[in-house]
Amino acid sequence: MSLKRIDLLICCGSGCISAGSLKIKERFHEVLQEKNLANEINIIETGCMGPCDYGPVMVVYPEGTFYKAVSPEDVEEIVNEHFIKGRPVARLMLQDDEDRTFSTKKEVPFYQKQVKVALANCGYIDPESMDEYIATGGYEALGTVLTTMNQQETIDLVKRSGLRGRGGGGFPTHIKWQMVHDNASDEKYVICNGDEGDPGAFMDRSLLEGDPHRILEGMMIAAYAIGANAGFLYIRAEYPLAIKRIKLAITQAKEAGLMGDNIFGTKFCFDAEVRTGAGAFVCGEETALIHSIEGSRGNPTPKPPYPSSQGLWGKPTIVNNVETFGNVPTIYLKGAEWFASMGTETSKGTKVFALTGDIKNTGLVEVPMGITLRELIFDVGGGMTGGHKFKAVQLGGPSGGCLTAEHLDVPVDYESLKERGAMMGSGGVIVMNDKNCMVNIAKYFMDFCVDESCGKCSPCRIGLKQMLDILERITSGHGKDGDIEELQRLGEAVSKLSLCGLGQSAPNPVLSTIRYFREEYEAHIRDKSCATKVCLDLMHFDIDKEHCIGCSLCARKCPVTCITGNREEKYTIHQLDCVKCGNCQDVCPVKAVSRIPGMHMEVAAKREADNKLTNHYDD
């Protein structure tokens, strides 16, 4: 029995680690040693607590005091004031705009609308301790299923819960399980898809890092239900911490007899292995992922045959996302009806989202399905930073689409989002303010998809490249009439004809931005103007002669010496030579340099003259 009186939980998710949480942990160990308190205070590394924006974060129990943005210099103060004298350090607590202080984790508004199912233990237990997972009810679901339920009952329970795939498609989990269960093959496999690749998404990583045993337990329940006794976790090599922790969890489970032969004294045997992916986005597609595990090139193959009939090494296989498995143990512990009571008619339970972009509380959140985008962005996410206006939200990464302010009251569920041209995706949510150019955003995602296309089928390999070329043309001021229609035509063709999900969904960001921000595309093409001043060719810098004090700083800092003038006549930018580096704006002491939307007349005239010249040669 220990003398511990304080549990200090330090968030060691990847976000907080990069903000320095490991150094802080070391410092705590040092200070506690010095002050002879090491046997009274438990220091626990946890997985992601969620509010990554405020990292490194920590929670001190029993009170549940929440500290944000802690630095190694603050450690001594926390120990002296809080741990010794019992006076929590107010200046490290979260404060809102109205100067209210939130002392405990429960009070922090970020957590209030969240319902944690898959993330229940993330940030609460030490992911490297199996005992802590067991303390929260871990492996009880597995034991109960193995000893009291048959395979069909196990599948029926998932069916009643209404669980659907969390990786993006939203395919009902029980159908996959049933199909593999019904297959008479004597060899079957379970695969956990941890190949999370969307820009700005980190749900799977955080789950694997924060609660690895939960994923293993979910996999084992699935394996029992379908009659498999081997499983693979496919995790990308960019997630070293997730790989380390899941491997450790497998070792611990094997040592404890929770994995291996005759688990819980039943006939069920199971073994899991980790396979690392090299980070190709296409390997998140199930057939490509299976080929990658088999040791072949990660290319998709046409479906059917579906993995449920011919999967890994030609055997029936289920491929489920990390988060899907993360929900499974809790469904068995708390019951299908409990799970189905959350969410909407067709989308049950909760969903984990990675909130990023121009909002205050970026981080990892879990909310009930059916919550509105407004609640997700403004209540949980804390609203926009810097007083800017909300412009759009991108859901579902490179496969998803953008929604606008008029969609803020749309409930977040599979069907509602799809209807409006976005998708649930794996859960990446990128919130954008009015300083973002939507054409540029579409170009960014298209560029990503062109890079990640495996090249096997021509619609995706060639079609996406054509779309990117058109987008580049538009953003560089060479757009012409009919470009929008051409993008739409290409997009629809690529969606219909591509072999796998990557190509089928890659045009979504472009098509959805055209649908909701067509006037921006038109302004880029017709007026050669980017209202947000993001596309460099469609904006210019100008010096306001009224304000210019003639200090010559801009002229001296200009890398191409295109600014001339003197104290009396003030300074002028020669637009034809300007490379739009923005140095002049940065150095101007009186803010006389500003960005102006639209191509400068001189540049436009020169381009026209150049065009005539080339056309002349063409004739």
Next chain:
Amino acid sequence: MKTLADLKKIREKAQEEMKLRGGNTRIKIVVGMGTSGIAMGAREVMKTFLEEIANRNLTDVLVTQTGEKGLSSMEPVVDVIEEGKPKVTYGNMTPDKVKKVVVEHVVNGRTVSDYVVATGN
């Protein structure tokens, strides 16, 4: 591990280790650790509480600390807070008195009236 009962054993032991994080506490002991409290030996008092509770394997008792309580002349001051009962404040605590409070109040539920300096909030 072969049965659910084995799992339960591990769970109970692990829950015990994690009790600071859970809400499963019957009695909370709050030691006043302001400057004057520490000067009068509040750290020793708290340590004794921790040891006594550990020795007796009391799983539902929480020891925590607070700042100056204002009763400087009676330091070290300790509050014993029980769910649904008025708060009891003990003053002039020493490690020996702590032992008695643990036996009488925490275990047997009888207030040690000799050491009480205040009750209620």
